[in-house]
Amino acid sequence: MLALEEGDAAIDEALEMEAEGSTGPGLAARTSREAVPRRPGARLPEQREVLEERRDFRVLLVRERQRVRLLVQPLSGRTVTAAVFTAPGKPSIKPTQGPEGISFELGADGGGTRSAHLTVMAGGETLERDFSY
Known part of the structure; x- marks a missing residue:
């Protein structure tokens, strides 16, 4: 679940940057493996x-x-x-x-x-x- 959330966040950020016309270091920095806080109530996999x-x-x-x-x-x-x-x-x-x-x-x-x-x-x-x- 955490990996899916990281992927969704990276896609959202990339789309925002593309819409703003920015394709610089911000995109490269976000695609690195930084920790993303877990959503409250998110279930752990069984x-x-x-x-x-x-x-x-x-x-x-x-x-x-x-x-x-x-x-x-x-x-x-x-x-x-x-x-x-x-x-x-x-x-x-x-x-x-x-x-x-x-x-x-x-x-x-x-x-x-x-x-x-x-x-x-x-x-x-x-x-x-x-x-x-």
């Missing part, structure tokens, strides 16, 4: 890590601004069910169905390592996997 990919589904660990979630995406049109447990004997995390698939909110991305257990069923296939986030 990071997606593929934890598992099967014929019928894909499991992604998604790190967004200050949260982490697990996303189970159906791939073949089959019905996919999934459950995530953070500790043995504790209730599972409540899933949310969205346009990308089944999402589990794991909490804030505090930098500490936490772990959970995932169970996914699609067709006749079952995936059981422990993962860290």
Whole structure:
């Protein structure tokens, strides 16, 4: 996002200079890699890590601004069910169905390592996997 903002700012400045008839050192100075302040409220890009990919589904660990979630995406049109447990004997995390698939909110991305257990069923296939986030 930052690179796009820098590019947009450079284009705007070049167009202004062209309209003013200036093609001197100002243009060369602006095209250098100087820091451009980030817009307030600009979102950081999310990071997606593929934890598992099967014929019928894909499991992604998604790190967004200050949260982490697990996303189970159906791939073949089959019905996919999934459950995530953070500790043995504790209730599972409540899933949310969205346009990308089944999402589990794991909490804030505090930098500490936490772990959970995932169970996914699609067709006749079952995936059981422990993962860290």
